Amino acid sequence: MSVFHRLSEKSSIFEGIDLLYYGSGPLSSNVYILDNGRVLIDTGNSIELLEDYKTHYPNSKIEKVIITHAHTDHISGLFLLLSQYEPEIYIHQQELSAVSGDKSLEDFFKEIGKEHLVKPLKGNEEIDAGIFKLRVLYTPGHTPGSICLFVPERKILFSSDTLFPMKGDYALLPAPDPQGGSLEELAMSIRYIMKLNPVAFCPGHLFPVWEDVFDHARRTYFELQLQIHKREDLAYISTGILLADLGRLDDAIQCFDKVLEKESNHPGACFVKGLAMMQKAQFEKAVELFDRALSVYPDFKEAEEAKRRALIAMGKA
Numbered sequence: 377m378s379v380f381h382r383l384s385e386k387s388s389i390f391e392g393i394d395l396l397y398y399g400s401g402p403l404s405s406n407v408y409i410l411d412n413g414r415v416l417i418d419t420g421n422s423i424e425l426l427e428d429y430k431t432h433y434p435n436s437k438i439e440k441v442i443i444t445h446a447h448t449d450h451i452s453g454l455f456l457l458l459s460q461y462e463p464e465i466y467i468h469q470q471e472l473s474a475v476s477g478d479k480s481l482e483d484f485f486k487e488i489g490k491e492h493l494v495k496p497l498k499g500n501e502e503i504d505a506g507i508f509k510l511r512v513l514y515t516p517g518h519t520p521g522s523i524c525l526f527v528p529e530r531k532i533l534f535s536s537d538t539l540f541p542m543k544g545d546y547a548l549l550p551a552p553d554p555q556g557g558s559l560e561e562l563a564m565s566i567r568y569i570m571k572l573n574p575v576a577f578c579p580g581h582l583f584p585v586w587e588d589v590f591d592h593a594r595r596t597y598f599e600l601q602l603q604i605h606k607r608e609d610l611a612y613i614s615t616g617i618l619l620a621d622l623g624r625l626d627d628a629i630q631c632f633d634k635v636l637e638k639e640s641n642h643p644g645a646c647f648v649k650g651l652a653m654m655q656k657a658q659f660e661k662a663v664e665l666f667d668r669a670l671s672v673y674p675d676f677k678e679a680e681e682a683k684r685r686a687l688i689a690m691g692k693a
Contacts, residue, residue: 379424380432387586389530389576392507394432397583398422400546405450405580408534411506414439416463417525417534418580419453426456442503442510443467444536445522446474446481447553450580458490466503468514469496470521497523510534515569517562519553524565526572533574538565540579542595548582549599563600566593567618594619594627609635613644616652625652643669647679654686662686 381397383390392411398404398420407425408417413436419425429438438461443451446467454465465485472482472494485491499514503525513524518537525534533539540548550566552558570593576586585592597618601611616631629652635645650665666683669676 379428383578383584386584387576389532389586390578390584393532393578395578395584396420396422396425396428400548400582402449402581404453405447405537406578407453408578409433410508411439412436415503415505416441416457417578418442418444418450418536419457421449421452423456425453426460429457437461438463440464440466440503440505442525443471444524444534444580445519446471447519447537450536451481455488458488462493464495465490465493466495466497466512468521468523469498470516471519472496472521474519474521499523513568513572515565517552517558517560517565518550520556520558522565524569526574531573531575533569533572533577535569535577536580538562539569539577539593539596541582541585542592542599543588546582547595548579549596559600559604563597563604566597566600569593570597570618570622609639609642609645613648617648620648620652620655625655628652641668641672643673643676643679647676647682650679650682650686654682654689657689659686659690663690 379396381395383393383395394409396407404421405418407420413433416438419441438457441454441463474481485494497512499512501512503510503512508527510525511528513526515522515524515538522536522538524536524538537550540550550562552562574589576584577589578584598611598615601614602608605611612631612634616628619631620628629649632645632649635642646665646669650662653662653665663683663686666679669679
C-alpha cells in the first residue's frame with residue numbers, strides 16, 4: 377500500500393483529509409493532514425515524514441500539530457519537523473508530564489527551546505483547521521491524557537488509539553498503557569464516542585473506516601467489558617445497557633438474549649430485558665421476566681419495584 381492517500385478518493389465524507397499511512401503496526405502512527413498541509417494530526421515515527429510531506433505539499437508550511445498522546449509512534453516525527461517548522465503544538469496537559477528516560481515531555485520542550493509553541497489542552501476546546509473546526513475530546517484510557525478529535529458538522533472522528541477497526545482481517549483492540557492506562561477509562565471513552573454517533577473514523581493505526589462504524593465501536597466496547605469483568609454474561613449485559621441507553625432497544629435485547637440462551641433465568645439479564653420491554657410498552661412480557669429474576673433471587677428489590685410499576689401500567693395494581 378502506498379504512503380500517501382487522498383481520502384476523498386475513498387469517500388466524499390473525507391473531503392479535505394489526507395493521510396500518510398506508515399503501515400498497520402505499532403512502529404509509526406498514521407499522520408492525518410488537513411487545511412492543505414497546514415495542520416497535522418500526529419506525526420508518526422518515520423524518518424521519511426519530512427520528505428513525504430514536502431513531496432505532496434511543496435508550497436505549504438506546517439502551522440499546527442495536534443498530538444493525540446505522547447507515545448513514541450505518534451510524536452517522534454514532531455522533532456524532525458521542528459528542525460524546519462515552528463508550528464503550534466497542541467497536546468493534553470497530562471501528556472506533557474509523560475516521562476521518557478529521565479525527563480518529562482514538558483522538560484524536553486524547554487530543553488530544546490520550543491516550550492513557547494506548546495498549547496496545553498484540557499478537553500472541549502475547538503481548534504481551527506481551515507474548513508474544519510476540530511472539537512477536542514478528552515478520552516483517557518489508552519494513556520491518562522489521550523484525546524480524540526471530532527468534526528461535529530460531518531461527524532468524523534479522529535480516534536487515535538482509542539478506537540480501531542474491529543471487523544474483518546484487520547481488527548485491533550485498543551489497550552491501556554501499562555504505565556497509567558486504564559481499561560475502565562478506555563471503556564468509558566468508547567461509551568462517550570458511541571453517544572456522538574460518528575459516521576466515519578480515522579484511527580491512529582490501520583485504515584480509516586466509513587462503513588458500519590457503530591458496529592466497530594459496539595464490538596470494541598463488548599471486548600473491553602469482557603476484559604474488565606472476565607465474564608461473558610456481564611459483558612453482554614453491560615453492552616446491552618449501553619445500547620438501551622442509546623435508544624437501540626432491539627440491539628440491547630439481542631445482547632440480553634445471548635445471556636438467556638445459556639441461562640434462561642439469569643436474574644440480571646431477566647431484569648434488564650424486562651426494563652427494555654417496559655420501554656417498548658410490552659408490560660406483560662416485562663412482568664414475566666421480573667418474575668423469572670425473582671424466582672432465582674427473591675430479595676431482588678429492584679425487580680420487585682419494576683414489576684410493581686409494570687403492573688400499574690397494565691392497570692393491575
